[in-house]
Amino acid sequence: MKQIIRQVGIVLKTVDYKEQAVIATILTKEGKNNYIIKGAKKLSGGTRLLASPLTKIEFNSTSHDGLNTLTEGSIIDNYLPIKQNMNKLLVMYQVLEKILTFSDQVTNNLLFFEFVQDIFNLLSKDFDEDAILAIFDTKLTFLLGINPELKICPVCGREAKSGVF
Numbered sequence: 001m002k003q004i005i006r007q008v009g010i011v012l013k014t015v016d017y018k019e020q021a022v023i024a025t026i027l028t029k030e031g032k033n034n035y036i037i038k039g040a041k042k043l044s045g046g047t048r049l050l051a052s053p054l055t056k057i058e059f060n061s062t063s064h065d066g067l068n069t070l071t072e073g074s075i076i077d078n079y080l081p082i083k084q085n086m087n088k089l090l091v092m093y094q095v096l097e098k099i100l101t102f103s104d105q106v107t108n109n110l111l112f113f114e115f116v117q118d119i120f121n122l123l124s125k126d127f128d129e130d131a132i133l134a135i136f137d138t139k140l141t142f143l144l145g146i147n148p149e150l151k152i153c154p155v156c157g158r159e160a161k162s163g164v165f
Contacts, residue, residue: 002062008076010116011055012096016041022051024070026059027099027116031109035061035070046072054079054092056117081124091129095119095136106143115139 009026014037017023022040026033039045050057050073059073082088099116106112122132141147153160 002064004060004062004071006058006060008056008058010113010120011051011053011057012100013053014040014051020045024051025100026057026070027103027113029110029113031106031112032100032103033068035059035068037070049075049078052078054083054096054120056120077120077124079120079124082120087129088123091133092120092123094133095123098136098140102140102144107145108143112143115143 007028007030009028012025012027012032014022014024017036020041021036021038024035024037024040026035037047037051040047040051042048047070049055050059050070055075056077056079057073057075060071062069062071079092082092095116103112119132119136122135123129151160152158
């Protein structure tokens, strides 16, 4: 018997699969996974809007023999302010590329998912896009395990009296 799992995720990208389906890469609290969305290329399909990149969705999925299938869902946020602003969209594509490249190396998937949601929400509002990108890059390095050590000397290992790099 197939187990139905209810999740919230952000569609990062889609790739055509067979005649009427797509394979969607979706970031969830458990990490980045691929899901087959049947009927996503039909104009009258109920799953068509769920397969739109840069969309936050709540969905049901099943897994059979390691193959995840998205069965139904609803849109939570389609991030229209980002999609309608060219500068925000350019920053978003940079963020998406980094998410797709580095999400497998992140150690805390829940924190990473919440962080990505926060970045998307900031981009949806009237904040400076370059500042948001700088925040994303800085926090991503921390989530990847690259952070400064201020309490001990990285060369000899003794406790540092003052916080210097």
